[in-house]
Amino acid sequence: MAKGLPKRSEDYSLWYNELVKKADLAEHSPVRGCMVIKPYGFSIWEKMQSAIDKMFKDTGHTNAYFPLFVPKSYLSREADHVEGFAKECAVVTHYRLKNAEDGSGVVVDPEAKLEEELIVRPTSETVIWSTYRNWIQSYRDLPILVNQWANVVRWEMRTRLFLRTAEFLWQEGHTAHATEQEAKDETMQMLRVYADFAENFMAMPVIQGVKTESERFPGAVDTYCIEALMQDGKALQSGTSHFLGQNFARAFDVKFANKEGKEELVWGTSWGVSTRLMGALIMAHSDDNGLVLPPKLAPIQVVIVPIFKSEEQLSAIREVAERLQAKLKSHDISVKFDDRDTNSPGWKFAEYEMKGVPLRLAIGPRDLENGTVEVARRDTREKETKNLENIADHILTTLDNIQANIYQKALDFRTQNTSVADSYDDFKALLDDKGGFVMAHWDGTAETEEKIKEETKATIRCIPLDFQPGEGKCIYSGKPSQGRVVFARAY
RNA sequence: CGGGGUGUAGCGCAGCCCGGUUAGCGCACCUGGUUUGGGACCAGGGGGUCGCAGGUUCGAAUCCUGCCACCCCGACCA
Numbered sequence: 001m002a003k004g005l006p007k008r009s010e011d012y013s014l015w016y017n018e019l020v021k022k023a024d025l026a027e028h029s030p031v032r033g034c035m036v037i038k039p040y041g042f043s044i045w046e047k048m049q050s051a052i053d054k055m056f057k058d059t060g061h062t063n064a065y066f067p068l069f070v071p072k073s074y075l076s077r078e079a080d081h082v083e084g085f086a087k088e089c090a091v092v093t094h095y096r097l098k099n100a101e102d103g104s105g106v107v108v109d110p111e112a113k114l115e116e117e118l119i120v121r122p123t124s125e126t127v128i129w130s131t132y133r134n135w136i137q138s139y140r141d142l143p144i145l146v147n148q149w150a151n152v153v154r155w156e157m158r159t160r161l162f163l164r165t166a167e168f169l170w171q172e173g174h175t176a177h178a179t180e181q182e183a184k185d186e187t188m189q190m191l192r193v194y195a196d197f198a199e200n201f202m203a204m205p206v207i208q209g210v211k212t213e214s215e216r217f218p219g220a221v222d223t224y225c226i227e228a229l230m231q232d233g234k235a236l237q238s239g240t241s242h243f244l245g246q247n248f249a250r251a252f253d254v255k256f257a258n259k260e261g262k263e264e265l266v267w268g269t270s271w272g273v274s275t276r277l278m279g280a281l282i283m284a285h286s287d288d289n290g291l292v293l294p295p296k297l298a299p300i301q302v303v304i305v306p307i308f309k310s311e312e313q314l315s316a317i318r319e320v321a322e323r324l325q326a327k328l329k330s331h332d333i334s335v336k337f338d339d340r341d342t343n344s345p346g347w348k349f350a351e352y353e354m355k356g357v358p359l360r361l362a363i364g365p366r367d368l369e370n371g372t373v374e375v376a377r378r379d380t381r382e383k384e385t386k387n388l389e390n391i392a393d394h395i396l397t398t399l400d401n402i403q404a405n406i407y408q409k410a411l412d413f414r415t416q417n418t419s420v421a422d423s424y425d426d427f428k429a430l431l432d433d434k435g436g437f438v439m440a441h442w443d444g445t446a447e448t449e450e451k452i453k454e455e456t457k458a459t460i461r462c463i464p465l466d467f468q469p470g471e472g473k474c475i476y477s478g479k480p481s482q483g484r485v486v487f488a489r490a491y
Numbered sequence: 492c493g494g495g496g497u498g499u500a501g502c503g504c505a506g507c508c509c510g511g512u513u514a515g516c517g518c519a520c521c522u523g524g525u526u527u528g529g530g531a532c533c534a535g536g537g538g539g540u541c542g543c544a545g546g547u548u549c550g551a552a553u554c555c556u557g558c559c560a561c562c563c564c565g566a567c568c569a
Contacts, residue, residue: 088567157492217569250500349529350529
């Protein structure tokens with residue numbers, strides 16, 4: 001295992017890439033644009049998955065699974081949708097290989113050309129709505145509240161571990177409703193679920209809002225999102241919830257008979273979060289010593305490192321450690337006792353810090369004599385020596401404190417890096433000197449939005465849900481504006 | 492697809508300009524010993540089609556030509 005990380009403040013991208021590798025989270029695969037998520041990284045993703053999945057179940061959703069392949073004709077049925085995704089689709093054209101005649105290996109068998117090409121799903125609206133068509137006849141069949149955990153493929157030009165890869169893991173919820181209001185409520189409910197997860201599990205504050213027309217999901221009527229601020233001052237869209245109106249129902253002819261026996265188009269929503277959340281989690285809290293994980297998502301919450309010179313000492317320590325481990329496990333705390341004799345204690349300290357383990361306990365001969373244990377927390381890197389009595393309570397409290405503390409730290413950071421700009425010059429200066437979110441008036445036109453993007457690389461992240469109406473002048477055009485929207489440079 | 496860069500041991504690199512012993516260094520790995528409260532030390536050892544294919548030459552990691560791969564910057568983006 002390699003030593004330290006580059007400084008976060010010097011080269012954020014390099015720091016991020018090295019951290020992802022050294023904390024054993026993921027690496028680029030030899031396959032173009034794809035990522036290998038390593039066991040430790042995946043165990044964090046599993047923690048996220050199960051917490052999110054529980055929230056879905058608690059709001060009445062169930063899981064299902066739909067095909068990986070989308071016939072080309074499906075994708076093209078919703079005009080905006082196909083236009084939005086056409087440029088980044090992987091396409092299956094053949095179903096067989098054969099041995100090359102010159103013996104150079106295998107080649108695609110030209111005889112085995114598919115009548116209709118299959119698209120590897122970039123998202124599943126089209127497959128799912130073509131299925132819902134058969135599922136829905138009456139208002140009694142509604143609502144359908146289904147989610148799937150799946151992989152999708154988007155042929156991105158440039159990739160970045162977790163933040164943008166050609167293939168990624170996600171969940172996509174697809175619901176169908178009898179009324180517009182019900183679908184809108186669902187859209188907002190799922191946005192709240194995402195915000196709740198981000199803030200209470202990931203300890204990452206988010207801004208909830210609605211996207212402008214140009215940033216909207218292709219095929220949606222409205223796209224809502226949660227936006228988080230990373231430590232380098234760039235924004236990251238961390239989850240989206242779309243109100244689809246009747247667009248997909250219309251495209252796939254999904255109708256139901258209402259109570260009056262009249263035929264109506266179904267209303268839809270879709271919503272998703274992806275392994276991008278791993279990137280958000282990493283960038284929200286980590287430091288120059290490595291990953292910092294919120295206790296609620298840490299696969300290992302507490303690690304016990306023994307310090308010993310002999311086998312006798314180790315077995316004496318083991319007795320204490322295993323008793324403590326059992327005690328903590330009864331409180332649903334995941335504890336690892338690392339009694340390997342192949343690495344020194346100092347090595348282990350650095351290693352678990354790199355991996356973001358929230359609490360480290362060290363037990364050595366000194367502690368055996370005094371009935372103590374050294375407790376070190378990852379977020380503040382403070383160490384204290386505590387009596388073994390009541391240590392379990394202390395650990396439980398400290399884990400809660402860490403969860404709260406890293407949230408507060410991220411919130412303070414966001415507060416400090418959220419600015420208000422009243423002129424275009426101020427706006428540009430803020431983006432260049434400080435970064436972060438910049439609240440500014442906008443005239444509501446796509447032209448202005450586009451110009452600002454071209455000139456500054458900043459985009460409107462969202463119109464926040466807690467939008468404060470207030471007269472003002474657009475920083476770019478000087479035309480009247482109804483309130484401030486959230487600008488930032490983004491990933 | 493445009494502009495730049497890099498391919499040498501598992502990883503990170505030096506050597507190349509100016510061709511010439513057996514291709515070298517750090518980390519990692521293996522063996523032995525001493526260590527262990529913040530990434531230990533000493534000694535010994537193993538591991539290489541120098542990205543690929545041609546060419547020039549008595550001789551190529553080094554020069555020339557072509558190809559391939561990857562990285563960074565743009566366009567795209569959960």
